[in-house]
Amino acid sequence: MPLPSPPTRPALRARYEARRSEVVAAAAELFAERGYDGTSMSELTATTGLAAGGLYHYIEGKDDLLIAICEELLEPLLERAREITATGAPPVEQLRELVAAWVAHVVAHRHHMLVFTQERQAIERQPRWRHVRSQRKAFEKILDDLLARGEADGSMTFADRRLSLLALLGMVNYTPQWVRPNGRLSAAEIADGYCAMVLGSRS
Amino acid sequence: MPLPSPPTRPALRARYEARRSEVVAAAAELFAERGYDGTSMSELTATTGLAAGGLYHYIEGKDDLLIAICEELLEPLLERAREITATGAPPVEQLRELVAAWVAHVVAHRHHMLVFTQERQAIERQPRWRHVRSQRKAFEKILDDLLARGEADGSMTFADRRLSLLALLGMVNYTPQWVRPNGRLSAAEIADGYCAMVLGSRS
């Protein structure tokens, strides 16, 4: 079952998708602030300017928004990660590049990320959540493989590689909870700091 | 407004508190699994065995449970942190001790911790949430002061002390999302790994 009424005329398709993305962005901001279950559809109609009926022109339901937020967040990140690991650069350089892109992405899409990390239970009770899960798993595997290659060629040393991976995930996932736009540290500085801790601070 | 009917007879007080704590524990497990707003009171009556009316004998309302979970989690942790920092031991040793106690606490109370970290929005919309906030702030200040003392006496080195603090918070807060009872790593091993990363892995 696709969207309630996706336009068939190609010329209108772009406008439709843009408007839908606006709705998803508004939902991300609201969900990040009040929580998924804590946000009512009437709050969403208020911030989008659309009435109830108009809103459902762009989404299948409230669940749909949650999945859309996660996919909008994970898809470009996963693609960038695959680009970086395909360069053939040394593992340490790849890691620095990947963490930099990752942190920048997380900071730029704070609201999406907050929903992704804070609404795990709400996401997991959706029927379509398995796709989100597979995307997250794929990203974590890219990271783990990268650390494994660095460990194998001796350019990285870990007391416990899996723990270092989990620690890195923890640091980055926590970032949107404290980072502010125009904050003291840039995304690149934050990423550098994280890499230093994971790699043992021997630059 | 205290609880609906706290028993005045001292002999019954203990039984009452114990039963209440059971209810809070059951709520913590449910909230951790399904989310606060995603859990209905009827699910709570099902797992506690109490009917609706009996349940409200021990709690003021659903909000009360959320606050109780946070306080049961933070109070003993904060007390332990104060004990450790009052010993006068060298900062590095105090940090190792504190992180070990912290991780052990987080692992032992996974469900409470998951509610505390995942239901931030639900907590912040409660009227009584300021007490929880002050306890969290107090704990973070203890940690920050400890790092500051270590930096001051030269026993610790940070590229950016605040970033190291936030990274540590991220690692530990993320732990309950992946840790399993009887998992591969003990709480002490996890804590050691975290300390090594924050302190620069020069043991």
Add this chain to the structure above:
DNA sequence: TCGAAGTTCGAAGGATTGTTCGGTTTTCGC
């Protein structure tokens, strides 16, 4: 054993929520 305090029940109420649907207005292609 008696009376009171404590505990539990479960149906009912009041409020909110996500979603639908018929109709109206706007926009686009020709």
Add this chain to the structure above:
DNA sequence: GCGAAAACCGAACAATCCTTCGAACTTCGA
């Protein structure tokens, strides 16, 4: 400018959900 597709409205619906309340049952102290 005409007709159809698209966009939008908003009242109404069905389903939950949290909480209350009066009554019944159990336990304790004397």
